[in-house]
């Protein structure tokens with residue numbers, strides 16, 4: 001019924017402990033009810049795993065059964081406005097197959113490994129273009145899952161509230177095996193850069209957020225530099241093969257040296273160096289020798305593939321989201337926090353801090369921008385000594401400033417952070433989970449601690 005049953009190692013070198021007793025490579029989703037029902041053969045908790053690229057213990061084996069969805073890798077149907085895929089399909093594979101048909105997802109992450117199953121039930125905020133779609137799961141219009149009791153269930157957008165809960169349920173309410181996502185015609189994206197000091201950024205913030213487009217920021221607290229990357233959908237832009245990597249003089253002068261010196265110089269392992277550069281940065285680097293006018297590319301072209309062994313690159317960042325209205329002030333506080341932390345502990349994270357603007361998105365219960373438009377702060381590191389301690393203090397800093405964390409990308413999260421950020425939403429989710437899974441067949445210790 002399953003291709004392989006193995007004993008699993010307890011922890012990997014990135015420090016994420018998992019300790020399942022069994023790891024199953026699922027071949028057919030039809031086997032899931034039997035796995036759920038046979039509690040002796042398949043110990044609790046039953047946890048699904050996609051690419052295993054989360055930053056936290058949200059997969060968390062806990063002496064139970066981890067079900068690897070990697071073999072559920074079929075894209076089942078392409079429509080004009082949707083695509084249907086099995087849970088183990090990687091987003092990178094999906095996005096490239098869509099591009100061949102002139103289609104794309106409404107949001108395209110930079111990392112290709114993410115599994116469709118995780119996309120549907122985890123919190124994956126992306127630099128967004130419009131209200132309502134700022135997390136990957138908001139692209140999902142239908143889910144097929146197996147409930148903790150082993151029953152097949154199909155949920156569509158018509159069941160709005162149920163869908164909202166499932167879209168950030170982390171495998172606690174059911175095991176997803178098939179997902180339908182909305183797609184749209186492939187559209188060129190124009191990318192512009194502006195480099196500001198913190199003071200300039202604060203002064204121009206109102207106009208920065210008012211202008212259309214998705215925003216991704218690259219922040220260097222110690223050199224007082226914020227690079228604003230604006231991605232604008234532009235149907236009229238021409239993306240010729242020779243023109244894809246065209247780039248402005250100012251970008252070459254201001255942006256590349258910032259990334260080149262900050263990112264490149266700190267990475268010891270040569271393999272990691274390529275991994276750490278974002279897809280957009282890599283695209284820019286590829287153009288160093290071209291001195292032309294403006295960057296236009298398709299979203300799938302900025303995707304990058306990470307190593308198959310997730311532990312090699314998993315330890316690289318943490319993420320909190322903050323209310324947009326307060327963001328310049330919060331960023332100033334973040335600069336001050338980084339500097340005073342360095343003064344006291346002689347530690348600073350050794351990569352550029354990322355940030356995405358998130359439009360309000362109530363499509364999932366634990367959406368990072370559920371209560372309004374947000375900007376993230378994502379400190380990044382190669383995982384050097386001092387990083388883990390830094391994140392503990394950064395979490396308290398972020399929580400005190402009304403930040404919102406995620407369960408899969410915010411490291412070292414504590415119960416009080418979750419309670420403060422999500423309040424009533426946690427209570428609602430807990431009540432539902434207890435009702436649908438009274439025997440806690442799907443719950444691991446990580447979520448038992450944070451969500452009850």
Ligand SMILES: Cc1cc2nc3c(=O)[nH]c(=O)nc-3n(C[C@H](O)[C@H](O)[C@H](O)COP(=O)(O)OP(=O)(O)OC[C@H]3O[C@@H](n4cnc5c(N)ncnc54)[C@H](O)[C@@H]3O)c2cc1C
Nearest residue numbers: 048050051052053054058109110111115117118124171176
């Ligand atoms: C270096 C790096 C770069 C990254 N870049 C990006 C980026 O650009 N954009 C972005 O959005 N994220 C990014 N991430 C974050 C990462 O992609 C997410 O945390 C995501 O969860 C990973 O998907 P996965 O398949 O590895 O999920 P997993 O870690 O395998 O699973 C995530 C959660 O979903 C549950 N789950 C998985 N499959 C199923 C299923 N079929 N049914 C029910 N539950 C399921 C798991 O139990 C777990 O709780 C990055 C991470 C790293 C380390």
